[in-house]
Structures are given as structure tokens and as C-alpha cells.
Amino acid sequence: MDGHDPGTMRARPSMERWLLQGARAAVFLRPDWTGLRATPALVAGVLVADLLMTILSGRLAMQGPVSFYWRSLGSRRWRTTTRW
Numbered sequence: 001m002d003g004h005d006p007g008t009m010r011a012r013p014s015m016e017r018w019l020l021q022g023a024r025a026a027v028f029l030r031p032d033w034t035g036l037r038a039t040p041a042l043v044a045g046v047l048v049a050d051l052l053m054t055i056l057s058g059r060l061a062m063q064g065p066v067s068f069y070w071r072s073l074g075s076r077r078w079r080t081t082t083r084w
Contacts, residue, residue, distance in 0.1 A: 014042065 014037065021031040059066065 014039075018042070018046075056057075 005038045017036055021033060021036065
């Protein structure tokens with residue numbers, strides 16, 4: 001009905017299938033989640049990729065030299081944010 005063949009979807013590797021269905025959802029098409037499994041490694045990979053993209057996009061928004069204030073990791077506010 002929506003123009004994709006479930007038979008070709010099964011032959012693709014898991015990560016590629018997740019990305020394809022995520023792209024479909026991003027452009028408001030109905031994703032087909034059948035047969036997709038979220039393994040711990042896949043979830044960890046997505047979280048790491050999201051963290052790296054957030055850091056990269058934040059760094060690109062800053063002009064000039066930037067340094068990280070490492071002592072802030074030990075602050076009370078940071079621990080509350082990350083629930084340490």
C-alpha cells in the first residue's frame with residue numbers, strides 16, 4: 001500500500017533497517033517496525049552516536065578556541081542532572 005516491499009526489508013542488516021524506518025518516520029511516512037529488534041549493542045550505539053552529534057553540533061556553534069572546564073563534572077548541579 002505505501003510502496004515498500006517487506007521481502008526486501010528482511011535482507012538488509014539490522015542497523016540499516018532501523019535507519020531506513022527512522023527516515024521514513026522523519027518524513028511522516030508510516031514506518032514498518034516488524035522484525036526489527038533493539039539489541040543492547042544497537043541501543044548503546046544509537047546513544048553514543050547521539051552524544052557525539054550533540055557535542056559536534058555544539059562545538060560548531062562556538063567561535064574561536066574553546067576549553068572544557070573539567071571541574072564542572074564534580075559540581076552538585078551536574079550530578080543532579082545526570083542522576084549520579
